[in-house]
Amino acid sequence: MSKDFYKILEVSRSASEEEIRKAFKKLARKYHPDMNPGDKKAEEKFKGISEAYDVLSNPEKRKKYDTFGNADFEGFPGGGGPSYSYNPFGGGGGGFRSTGNINPEDLGDIFGDLFTGFTGRAQQGQGRGRRQRRPAGFDFGGAATGETRGKDLTFSLDLDFLEAIHGCEKQMRLPNGVMFKVKIPPGVTSESKIRLAGQGEPGYNGGSGGDLYIHPHIRSHPIFKREGDNIEVELPITIMEALEGAKVKVPTVDGPVELKIPAESQSGQKLRLKGKGVSNPKEKTRGDQYIVLQVKVPEGLSGAQIAELKKILSGKEGNPRGKMNL
Numbered sequence: 001m002s003k004d005f006y007k008i009l010e011v012s013r014s015a016s017e018e019e020i021r022k023a024f025k026k027l028a029r030k031y032h033p034d035m036n037p038g039d040k041k042a043e044e045k046f047k048g049i050s051e052a053y054d055v056l057s058n059p060e061k062r063k064k065y066d067t068f069g070n071a072d073f074e075g076f077p078g079g080g081g082p083s084y085s086y087n088p089f090g091g092g093g094g095g096f097r098s099t100g101n102i103n104p105e106d107l108g109d110i111f112g113d114l115f116t117g118f119t120g121r122a123q124q125g126q127g128r129g130r131r132q133r134r135p136a137g138f139d140f141g142g143a144a145t146g147e148t149r150g151k152d153l154t155f156s157l158d159l160d161f162l163e164a165i166h167g168c169e170k171q172m173r174l175p176n177g178v179m180f181k182v183k184i185p186p187g188v189t190s191e192s193k194i195r196l197a198g199q200g201e202p203g204y205n206g207g208s209g210g211d212l213y214i215h216p217h218i219r220s221h222p223i224f225k226r227e228g229d230n231i232e233v234e235l236p237i238t239i240m241e242a243l244e245g246a247k248v249k250v251p252t253v254d255g256p257v258e259l260k261i262p263a264e265s266q267s268g269q270k271l272r273l274k275g276k277g278v279s280n281p282k283e284k285t286r287g288d289q290y291i292v293l294q295v296k297v298p299e300g301l302s303g304a305q306i307a308e309l310k311k312i313l314s315g316k317e318g319n320p321r322g323k324m325n326l
Contacts, residue, residue: 229287
């Protein structure tokens with residue numbers, strides 16, 4: 001049965017090479033097996049689209065097709081046309097193999113979006129992927145020779161501050177649709193890089209798969225600030241707490257703990273909570289938490305109250321700027 005390759009690609013018989021390429025690009029994205037897992041009709045449609053493009057994108061083949069129809073291409077005996085097989089377990093674009101003469105650069109552009117990956121931002125642990133351009137998963141019968149390792153992929157994963165401190169599990173979706181959980185170790189930073197071997201783009205011609213690299217993006221916290229393996233917290237205290245000393249609850253990354261404030265404490269004074277910082281699995285150590293005291297002056301005092309304070313503090317304040325020679 002004669003096949004109308006122009007109809008298959010949804011273009012006119014006078015279509016230019018660029019129009020044919022654009023039509024193939026649009027339809028190939030729509031019917032690619034990795035975008036339609038388990039859909040036999042889509043698989044057959046994709047084969048037909050690829051067959052049509054293989055002929056119409058080649059000026060000599062197109063001229064022969066326009067003259068004689070597709071009889072010369074039936075079964076592709078010596079005609080150089082494509083043959084196809086689909087492995088449903090290939091995944092990530094690696095399941096479909098073409099041994100025809102489709103330009104690899106075309107496929108690099110056409111199927112690149114299949115590997116753009118994660119477009120959501122921190123939704124249920126999902127983040128943003130970035131592809132490395134390569135016609136992933138295709139064997140072009142001479143266009144590439146020898147084993148070729150798959151390209152590495154990178155993935156930016158948003159984490160809350162405390163998730164980065166304690167470590168967590170996040171669910172991720174690979175470009176081939178596979179969902180899996182990844183364990184984020186405690187103490188990661190925005191400069192960390194987590195490697196998942198073999199989870200990048202698949203290799204071809206028997207080559208090994210690339211790696212997937214996760215780059216954490218850590219959100220700031222309204223209370224905690226991180227300095228290396230140490231945590232810093234500003235703690236407001238009253239004048240009386242500063243003068244007399246006090247026991248107060250302070251927040252830590254592990255929950256509230258009680259802290260003793262010494263008498264006559266000053267604003268900016270730092271108190272240390274040993275071992276309440278960030279775990280460092282590599283060094284098998286844990287940092288400290290530093291409490292920075294901030295003495296708060298009461299507001300709304302009356303003139304009489306201020307005058308009374310002056311009497312009480314007269315001669316006791318000294319010169320707080322004495323060390324500055326002022």
